[in-house]
Amino acid sequence: MTASPSVIAAADGGTGSMPDCADYWLCQQVYDWSGTDWLAENAQTLIATPARILLIVVVAVLVRYLAHRAIRRLTDHTTGSPVPSILRARRLRAAAVGDGADQVAARRTQRAEAIGSVLRSCASIVVLGIAVVLVLGELGINLAPILASAGVVGVALGFGAQNLVKDFIAGIGIILEDQYGVGDVVDLGEASGTVEAVGLRITRVRDVNGVVWYARNGEILRVGNKSQGYAQVVIDMPVAHDTDLERCRAVMQEVADALYAEDEWVGVLLSEPESLGVEQITSEGVFMRLQVRTTNADQWRVGRELRMRLKERFVAEGIRTPLPLLSAAGAPAGAR
Numbered sequence: 001m002t003a004s005p006s007v008i009a010a011a012d013g014g015t016g017s018m019p020d021c022a023d024y025w026l027c028q029q030v031y032d033w034s035g036t037d038w039l040a041e042n043a044q045t046l047i048a049t050p051a052r053i054l055l056i057v058v059v060a061v062l063v064r065y066l067a068h069r070a071i072r073r074l075t076d077h078t079t080g081s082p083v084p085s086i087l088r089a090r091r092l093r094a095a096a097v098g099d100g101a102d103q104v105a106a107r108r109t110q111r112a113e114a115i116g117s118v119l120r121s122c123a124s125i126v127v128l129g130i131a132v133v134l135v136l137g138e139l140g141i142n143l144a145p146i147l148a149s150a151g152v153v154g155v156a157l158g159f160g161a162q163n164l165v166k167d168f169i170a171g172i173g174i175i176l177e178d179q180y181g182v183g184d185v186v187d188l189g190e191a192s193g194t195v196e197a198v199g200l201r202i203t204r205v206r207d208v209n210g211v212v213w214y215a216r217n218g219e220i221l222r223v224g225n226k227s228q229g230y231a232q233v234v235i236d237m238p239v240a241h242d243t244d245l246e247r248c249r250a251v252m253q254e255v256a257d258a259l260y261a262e263d264e265w266v267g268v269l270l271s272e273p274e275s276l277g278v279e280q281i282t283s284e285g286v287f288m289r290l291q292v293r294t295t296n297a298d299q300w301r302v303g304r305e306l307r308m309r310l311k312e313r314f315v316a317e318g319i320r321t322p323l324p325l326l327s328a329a330g331a332p333a334g335a336r
Helices: 005-011 021-034 037-041 043-080 094-138 143-160 162-177 245-261 299-317
Strands: 185-187 192-198 202-206 212-216 231-239 274-281 286-294
Touching: 043 094, 094 143, 094 162, 162 192, 162 202, 231 245, 231 299, 245 274, 245 286, 245 299, 286 299
Parallel strands: none
Antiparallel strands: 185 192, 192 202, 202 212, 231 286, 274 286
């Protein structure tokens, strides 16, 4: 069976000459299958175009799936691989080595999941955007005005939303570089406290008074993180000028060593305490310094415990603290 004369004429523009091979083959196959001139004449619109659109959609879905799978495998490999030695927190006591490695691994997992989510969203936007453009082209829509309008709108949005773009780029940098994470105690300048959420645009911090601060990532110029690696507790104890300073230094070392030896503090104190001696001499008194390396979460608890024990030991040893300076009127300086 061959195509009807009307089909051939429609395929070759009505001249009756031999039509284009591709169009002729499609018209011939449709006519052979249906025996309908109208369906064969419109085979390009009713069959070929929907088939190409369906192929575009299928390929787009497949490419998106493969891209998401590759990103997911990359993030899983990042979170599942051993922690590089350069990233491991240094621990001088065996009890704390595992905890430090677990903490670093958890932070790596959080960063990998966040970046993986961003990459998957970007891949979806790019693939689906290209698919939409190709589908519109198959439908015969002139894309030149659309692309030109999109370019103008993009430029306008770029100028109007440059701060928003800046915040997003800064947020990606914060996550990639692991500047801070949820649960860290940070100093962002105007806001200091515990990080409650890290997003691509803003960071939410709650200070010691319970106030919640929302900081735009693009406006964060510097970050002081008190929760990365380890913490250093530094205690300056004031004593009177006539104190036996060597004896005082030895007492402070004994108190710190006693705390270091207790089982309760084995996983908290990461290295042996050091009594450094005289740190400062002022008109008020002499300041003796003690420092000890601790875990991030316990630095404030260790500081309070050491200050309490040092005060009790100073009282027991008869080590006096400086007396308040007296003004000319005989009242303590600064009194009203």
